[in-house]
Amino acid sequence: MELANAVEGVVDKRKLSRNAELKAALIGDEYAQLAATQYMARAAFETLPKWMREAVEAVATGRGMYKGTLVGRSAARVHGMWMLPWAPFAHEVTLPSGKRPAGSKALRGAVYRWSPLRDDEKEKLHGVEVTDAVRTCIDIARYYGFVEGLVAMDWVLAAGKATREQLLEAAAKMGRFRNKAVVLRAIACAVSGSDSALESWFRAELIERGVGGWRFQAQIGPFRADFLFDEILVVEIDGRSKTRDKANEVLRAERDRERWMLRQGHPVMRYYYEDLRDHLDRVLAEIGDARRRGHAAGGASAASGASGASGASGAGRKVE
Template sequence: MPKAPRRPPQLRGRIFRGSVAVSRGLLTRNDLRSSAWRPLFRDVYADAQLRVTHRHRCTAAARWLLPSGAAIAGRSAAVLLGVTGVPADEPIDVLVHHRRLVGGGQPAAGQRRGPAVGLRVHHGDLAPEDVIDQAGVPVTSAERTCWDLARWCDVVEAVVVIDALLAGRVTEIPTLRDYALARAGQRGWRALLRAVDLADPGAGSPQESRTRVRLVLAGLPRPETQWVVTADGRFVARLDLAWPQFKVAVEYDGLWHNDADQFHRDRRRLNQLLGGEWIVLHLTARRLREDFPGFLAEVRAALHRRGHRSRA
């Protein structure tokens, strides 16, 4: 039988520097190559039995790779501020001052060092007030995070994260608008204003955010989020996106529809809406990805049928 990999108790369930573990005699270099350990960054390893999240990787990068004055930023900062859904293996967004290095230490004379593998490094000015401490990790503030997202991402993906930060009450639309206006003339301030104007704290999921923003960018009137329908004072349904004046709604069919009971309950309540003369259009992940123009045409036709007239 093959020999089981060494798993010292001091390292179980932990993230650690490989060189430190070797210097202390806990592991050898060959041990680090075994299936017991997972490399995260250069010389940074995790117990393979640990479910490593994006937050874990952010913390490890901040502890061992970031130079002084740098901060976790962008989508990674949003994770540390409470946003979920960012894949564990997505590169860590890092913001550093110009001419600083990432990866630890200064290069020797005549040598050049690139960014550490697993990091997405951005360079720019970083004011002290734009950095907060999250359990010992330097993270860009919610407002700076939104500004960076508006500069680094397309508007749809920026709004997805801004929606989540608003829903988590980490920041507010007036605060973000003031932040952008205070930086008028700097690169990205208009992009942040645009993203804020499209944002909505009522979004129930990233896919709902993507759907809403793409519909609005296509010229449709802005829908209400999480619209509650009642009949005779009784709750009937909560709709993902709705144009109540036209009684047209969009429901995003997410992964939870794998739950047959939930699917049944959802369809029953939507039948009540159809009986109440609502038009409810369903959007799946596949259609959002592969046939959004076709779905857009259906929504446009439904709104037109109910009396909406697009502006010339």
């Protein structure tokens, strides 16, 4: 279901003065309260995937405000921007005054940001005011750091919302602000060729941890490897939950692809969403062990010929 369709089910209690029956029903268990005046049928809401529930709640928060703008993770959800699925979600808003309302006027559970915005940094989506995609990804980087910022910026570039030059221009227009160096680093490392938030997150972690000697989306014959280490080891990132969620034809295609790469001298390691979310250190240790075995078996000469792809300067470059 598209977000536009999901938010059609959000009911504004303030507009129900002539519908006493529905207004009374909102008090019971049949409806979930998403914001002070915003409700949705519980059965419909609970069947939505987690990211869409958060997006619907963000829209409801925006609709429940008389004035103000959704920023940060709330704005990102409304845009459909890539985010880390396990990152704690927050209803982030900013008011023209830049202050948090006093007492009961404050939205329950909302994070109020002091975030002066120009008119060209805001737009309307699904009936609520949000920061535009460029300002949103910049805010994600400055509020939550390089890794989460890079994921958001990869989405902006991949979705064609902006170019790297436009991101740099937007950051420059904001003048001085906290964590600007983090924002500029994320912009420098962002690429347009990522296929998923998980790929972007893994790439960001490699950069952040100083792991070099790899290329992203490297072309190998007719195939493209998610990550190619030392010009030898292929690492594939799969967002699906292990093999149980895959159709047989998908599994066969993956196995045929991996057999072809192995015949060309490229062993393949595949990792899934749960592997990276729950055991990232172990995954990186396994990759490190495999790289050392490759060098011991004679792969060092191949890796030394790929010095241009190692270190921070080569990390994350997309191969066309």
